[in-house]
Amino acid sequence: MNILIASSEVVPFAKTGGLADVAGALPKAIYKLGGNKVAVILPNYRMIDAKKFGLELVKENIKIKFGTKESEARIFQTKIDGDIPVYFIDNPAYFDRDGLYQISGQDYPDNAERFAFFSAATLEACKILGFKADIIHCNDWQTALIPVFLKSLYRENGFFKNTATIFTVHNIGYQGNFPFEKLSFIQFPEEFYTYRGFEFYGNMNLLKGGLIFSEIINTVSRKYSEEIQTQEYGCGLEGVLKERSKDLYGILNGIDYEEWSPAKDKFIKYNFTKDNLKGKEKCKTELQKEFDLTPDNKAPVIGLITRIVAQKGLDLVKEVFESLMQMKMQFVLLGTGEPDLEKFFKNASEKYPGKAGIKIGFDNALAHRIEAGSDMFLMPSRYEPCGLNQIYSLKYGTVPIVRATGGLDDTIVDYEDDSEKGNGFKFAEACAKPMFQRIKTALKYYNSREWKKIVQKGMKADFSWGASAKRYLELYQLAVNKKRET
Ligand code: ADP
Helix, strand or coil, X not given: CEEEEXXXXXXXXXXXXXXXXXXXXXXXXXXXXXXXXXXXXXXXXXXXXXXXXXXXXXXXXXXXEECCEEEEEEEEEEEECCCEEEEEEECHHHHCCXXXXXXXXXXXXXXXXXXXHHHHHHHHHHHHHCCCCXXXXXXCHHHCHHHHHHCCCCCCCHHHCCCEEEEEECCCCCCCEECHHHHCCCCCCHHHHCCCCCEECCEEEHHHHHHHHCCEEEECCHHHHHHCCCCCCCCCCHHHHHHCHHHEEECCCCECCCCCCCCCCCCCCCCCECCECHHHHHHHHHHHHHCCECCCCCCCEEEEEEEECHHHCHHHHHHHHHHHHCCCCEEEEEEEECHHHHHHHHHHHHHCCECEEEEECCCHHHHHHHHHHCCEEXXXXXXXXXXXXXXXXXXXXXXXXXXXXXXHHHHCCECCCCCCCCCEEEECCCCHHHHHHHHHHHHHHHCCCCHHHHHHHHHHCCCEHHHHHHHHHXXXXXXXXXXXXX
């Protein structure tokens, strides 16, 4: 198959969140499986270091006509992993800006137009480069117009006769909702402007367009693919998703074990493996020093690395914080987020010196040290499409305590439910009380002989990209078959 992965951000070129990690790792994993041609395409933002990544100009003066607008693009190219082409759509008026989507916390007012341009330019680039894609893999609202264009402006275009699309939802909370005027220069077929198209409460919802017009849809965990079909999690799009439930799949994101393995992690002072946990004990002592906690090897350390927001359930932690501090445990938090919550945790650490340590900020190296030095990792998320930290935690022998939602539910098995498969502790309701009960249970097991078994169970697990890439290939094939049938 010829596969093109279209994404508004890709590691290592440009990143604001998890989408970039997926778009950077998946092409490599697919390429490794062999037998397919895979390429990646993204906008050429100001933040992309052309020199460092060896970008070369491959085409210029390309006319991009989208609706009544016409603009010009250039295509730059580099390669990753030796043989995977990455294409950059260049148009300084749209992409030579400080941020990817925002400036000073405010979305750019022409975001709809910028990504409509990118979507149209992606299709034009396929033609100009002679890349006859069997699959265009689109991600989130920024590339959602690609399947829409293929079913409208490009419908009669023979070049795309056999091009199928798959659309991945990374977080349904971000939908690309715009007033119709923002894209009034594009004349879509009339029915596209109704609820059968991308109309959404009087606005134009690009994500909805992607969900309706792509051959296959998926999201980043099985559980989340079910949850988003309900009113509680669907953010208004549950009806659309339910209607397409036969074409909706969940594939867990993989983990880069080159970056996240205690045996070779460069950010930690002492490496360790599941068969020799001495290094982990020393990492814990280091972590206690770093956070000014009382040096005590017997006190279980609960770690958190997170955006400090309600989605991540930090308000639940706040609710039981006083009770937690009465237990034999220590608390370590790294994150940034809502000012009120940040302030609460800062004050709390001052109130409980030696027992609670907080660092406000974003610090990747410290995140590694927390994973290595903690005994448990807490993720009480209200929703979590996939979640990465619980999977890193397993590898580092740091037992996850999670809420049973999205990817957290798919990856963590409660030890009391299944002592063979159990790799952590899990609670159902997004409430402080059940969370606190589960923490108490975990603390109880910490002092038992079973603890080591739970730790080693997690460290054995393999969530690398290989298995997920295979599943993506299966979905690509399904999409291709579906396209042929129509
Ligand atoms: P989300 O994408 O919703 O924030 P994920 O768990 O999917 O949550 O991914 C978050 C990633 O960002 C993880 O790798 C986590 O370690 C990292 N991270 C989050 N906050 C911080 C921080 N303050 N410092 C360092 N890394 C962080």
